[in-house]
Amino acid sequence: MTDRLPHEKGFLVSWDQLHRDARALAWRLQGEAPEDGWHAVVAITRGGMAPAMIIARELDIRTVDTISVKSYDHQTQSEPVVIKSPDMEIVGEGEGVLIIDDLVDTGRTLEVVRKLMPKAHVATVYAKPKGRAQVDSYITEVSQDTWIFFPWDTALQYVKPYRAMD
Ligand SMILES: O=P(O)(O)OC[C@H]1O[C@H](OP(=O)(O)OP(=O)(O)O)[C@H](O)[C@@H]1O
Ligand SMILES: O=c1[nH]c(=O)c2nc[nH]c2[nH]1
Numbered sequence: 020m021t022d023r024l025p026h027e028k029g030f031l032v033s034w035d036q037l038h039r040d041a042r043a044l045a046w047r048l049q050g051e052a053p054e055d056g057w058h059a060v061v062a063i064t065r066g067g068m069a070p071a072m073i074i075a076r077e078l079d080i081r082t083v084d085t086i087s088v089k090s091y092d093h094q095t096q097s098e099p100v101v102i103k104s105p106d107m108e109i110v111g112e113g114e115g116v117l118i119i120d121d122l123v124d125t126g127r128t129l130e131v132v133r134k135l136m137p138k139a140h141v142a143t144v145y146a147k148p149k150g151r152a153q154v155d156s157y158i159t160e161v162s163q164d165t166w167i168f169f170p171w172d173t174a175l176q177y178v179k180p181y182r183a184m185d
């Protein structure tokens with residue numbers, strides 16, 4: 020995908036919106052919990068860390084680990100590489116484990132993560148159609164040609180009035 024400015028085909032997410040959407044995801048995940056509850060959260064760094072924290076807080080999960088997968092350099096995708104794995108003694112094959120990311124786009128990151136923890140429940144806040152099959156739960160779907168701008172990548176700034184842009 021080529022570079023886009025936020026006012027082109029971009030979906031801008033504020034901290035407040037992210038908090039609401041992550042909470043909505045937590046609510047949904049509570050309804051999908053196994054009988055003995057979720058026992059751990061694994062956040063896919065870095066984007067999954069903010070929603071994972073909110074979800075762990077809502078579901079009162081204290082065991083939180085991370086997996087680091089690097090697949091994008093700015094908006095250019097390359098082969099996903101696992102840079103850091105979670106503690107496999109804790110997560111095992113993923114039974115009762117929630118894997119959390121901010122979004123799924125092509126699904127390539129989750130493909131790699133699922134191979135490591137095949138029994139885990141995978142949840143993202145946002146999902147694009149290509150990667151949807153890789154997630155068990157998500158909150159909002161956005162079209163494939165939309166770039167999602169997260170609050171940690173953006174800042175409040177002055178914008179020109181519409182009339183001044185003619
Ligand atoms: O479904 P895919 O096409 O694989 O893309 C989705 C992944 O890409 C982004 O992470 P990125 O690799 O940019 O790292 P970051 O979370 O550290 O920003 C995003 O946070 C997802 O993890
Ligand atoms: O900030 C981001 N927004 C996106 O839409 C996206 N897709 C893959 N990786 C992404 N990162």
Ligand SMILES: [Mg+2]
Nearest residue numbers: 064065066067
């Ligand atoms: Mg990521």
